[in-house]
Amino acid sequence: MEIIELKTNGKCEMVDITRRIREVVSKKKWNDGILLVFSMHTTGGITINESYDPDVQRDLIKALDKMVPDVKFRHLEGNSDAHLKTSLIGAESTLIIENGELILGTWQGVYFCEFDGGRDRRILLKFIGK
Numbered sequence: 001m002e003i004i005e006l007k008t009n010g011k012c013e014m015v016d017i018t019r020r021i022r023e024v025v026s027k028k029k030w031n032d033g034i035l036l037v038f039s040m041h042t043t044g045g046i047t048i049n050e051s052y053d054p055d056v057q058r059d060l061i062k063a064l065d066k067m068v069p070d071v072k073f074r075h076l077e078g079n080s081d082a083h084l085k086t087s088l089i090g091a092e093s094t095l096i097i098e099n100g101e102l103i104l105g106t107w108q109g110v111y112f113c114e115f116d117g118g119r120d121r122r123i124l125l126k127f128i129g130k
Helices: 018-028 054-067 080-089
Strands: 002-007 013-016 033-039 044-050 092-098 101-103 108-114 120-129
Touching: 002 018, 013 054, 018 033, 018 101, 018 108, 018 120, 033 044, 044 054, 044 080, 044 092, 054 080, 080 108, 108 120
Parallel strands: none
Antiparallel strands: 002 120, 013 108, 033 092, 033 120, 044 108, 092 101
């Protein structure tokens, strides 16, 4: 298992972690198998989405903000919207590693979705294979 650490800046943002995942796969010489990418946070998720046009990330955040507005919920910390957005996005993604390469579609990237930043964040990578 490996850990990617990152620092987020904005309250809501999507951080492309694809390059960092590829670096770990290469360094660890992971060859063929499944890679679980897991956020250790209840206010930050993991998703795969388009990595070519940054408007896609802005549109996703805008849509999530419309679906789950930052209103007063019962949770005393005041970040219930972040918890709800994380539940919608999910805390993990499963990726395929083949011949030492991360398999993604042409326009796909792996993102950490920050919903309660800026914060220090940790993403676990668990490889299952050979």
